[in-house]
Amino acid sequence: MHIPDGYLSPQTYIPLMGVFVVSAALAVKNVKKEVSARNIPYLGMAAAFSFIIMMFNLPIPGGTTGHAVGSAVIAILFGPWAATVAVSVAIIIQALIFGDGGITAIGANCFNMAVFMPFAAYYIFKLLSSNPAGSARVFFAAFISGYLSLVMAAVLTAAELGIQPMIASSSDGKALYCPYNLSISIPAMAIGHLLLFGIVEGIITALIVSYFFKNEPGVIYAFRKGGKNGD
């Protein structure tokens, strides 16, 4: 799901960078409000966790790469704004230090995996779980939220790639950026994430959220009403 440099045209990555910058500014503001000063360093851990999860990736011809992200579990445990900050940090470190995902595509990658995905996961989880919920229901809701949010984010990534031949081609029709149109990029990204990576994201989310639900339910942000994280 990491879009490398060279796949997106400036008319795509510049607006997405703008959307990400605004989202990140809102996220930092909300995190300061929602998360106690004591837990700010803990977001570093969440970012590191997401980073490790994203390291297990496979290339997808016709798209980019496929992998789990860890956004869903962070959004459910710490809240979607905290997930935006943590996963953005992981993506920025990957792009700058590890060459995984492009520097020009930081805005697009962060928008897909750190803005869209955590909010999708959080609200799917809220919709499917009830408070108080049984452990089976929490497991199911967490799995579906992880699975669906990743698949939706993968399709969003595919759409960004798939519009490139339409908006940025040379005068003789040759692709200047991602050469795959929507009819190739969407099936390529969707199939891999529907059949494999979505299930991995769902299982990771379900296992961790279930464990916290059994052992420390008070930690789960999605079940708390108001108050600061960790207070």
Add this chain to the structure above:
Amino acid sequence: MGNNIPSYLLQTSIDQYKSANAKRAKLSFIDKTILNSATAVKSIYLQAESSVKVNFIQKVNPYVKLILLIYIILMISIVSNPGKQILVTVFIFLLYIIAKLKIVQVYRKVFLLSFVFGFLIVLPASLNVITPGKIIFNLVTFNKPSHLWIYDIPQNIGCTSEGFQVVALIFLRVFNSVSFAMLIVFTTSFPAFIKSFKILGVPDTFLMIIALAYKYIFILSRTIEETYFALKSRLSGNIKTNKIRKLISGRIFFIFRRSMIIYENTYYAMVSRGYGGEVRLYSQKHFAIKDFIVLGIIVALGIVIILI
């Protein structure tokens, strides 16, 4: 941070203990992924830390390096001619020579990343079904053209010269971007580089989380590796899948809890040093004349490459 490489990164790899446990419970996929990721993380950390040596490029102000990184990456992104991209490749290679980096070691990594992200993924674009043009290498010939769902399948499928040009352009873009980013990373201390983002107006809180996450990635990769081997050394024979799942989820939870304790300790250490919830990172050293010279030369060369 300086050159203080954590002692555990200099220890012999835990791989040597694998053979003794080779016939224990089979978790080969997890074995490979955990070992590979831990090795990759360690090697990057070691390379990045050990390369903070005193050299001309290493001494350039991190603010200037950040501006150059953005400028060069944007330039690579808009140049759509493979020939000009090759000029950029040569230019970056010269900077590597000036920086006296371990060229083979770094370029091996750059090539691997570019091969995966810039070649394998985009290789199908060389076919005429994606990039129409004159076929120069025929792969398959059917009796007649056909139509499958939303796809038109021509009678001949093969690689086109136009397709190869598209693949070459994207490969070179990925290669140049990764190699320039690595040049900056391997010639700058990470905390100094992250602080330079202040020039773009990035909030200090965000930068502090990046710095903490960077350190924590290496601690976490080590914890996962140790936890996994501790778990594996206690398993033997065929373990049922659901038991493995429970064990692994327990270990993940343990890592979460352990990291929470580490971060509580980090928080108390920060409080004892005056942290009250407001994060303020101090600015870097001031610009020197040589910083402006480097900035001017590289910007001018970039403009020349775009214009020729």
